Amino acid sequence: MSFLNDLLGGAQGGQAGGSSLVSIAGQLIEKAGGIQGLVSMLQQHGLGEAAQxxxxTGANQPVSGDQLGQALQNGGLGSLLQEAAGKLGVDQNQLLGQLSQVLPHAVDHLTPDGQVPAQGQGGFDLGSLASLAGKLFGGSAA
Known part of the structure; x- marks a missing residue:
């Protein structure tokens, strides 16, 4: 994943590079209504099989940045994507390309037993994603 490290190394959006991207993934999950909301949104917009x-507990199906962007835009998260791209100083398509790599890992990380948390238990801990940043980007997530 060195291309992510390279790109994120220069994108110090107030946080350490890789953790910024993981933080954005967390914000998307939160804005979508938790894991259940995000999976539901992706299902409604053609990415159900990948989201599942x-x-x-099996391998994560890949999605392209374009596919993810279309689903998130149609799901009403376009403004969050625009804002995040602006904060990181990258083009929105670049951001979506990166998120298409990170978001599957974030969802996977937050559902370790292969189950979406029940509605009402959607309060996932954004801090739990910090350890994911360390795994994905090989650095310590401060």
């Missing part, structure tokens, strides 16, 4: 694979 991220939750399940």
């Amino acid at each position: 694979s991220w939750v399940g």
Whole structure:
């Protein structure tokens, strides 16, 4: 994942590079209504099979930045994407390309037993994603 490290190394959006991207993934999950809300949104916009694979215990199905962007835009999260791209100083398509790599890992990380948390238990801990940044980007997430 060195291309992510390279790109994020220069994008110090107030946080350490890789953790900024993981933080954005967390914000998307939060704005979508938790894991259940995000998976539901992705299902409604054509990425249901991929989203289910991220939750399940098997391999994560890849999605392209374009596919993810279309689903998130249609799901009403376009303004969050624009804002995040602006903060990181990258093009929104670049951001979506990176998120298409990180978001599956974030969902996978937050559903370790292969189950979406029940509604009402959607209060996931953004701090739990900090350890994911360390795994994905090989650095310590401060």
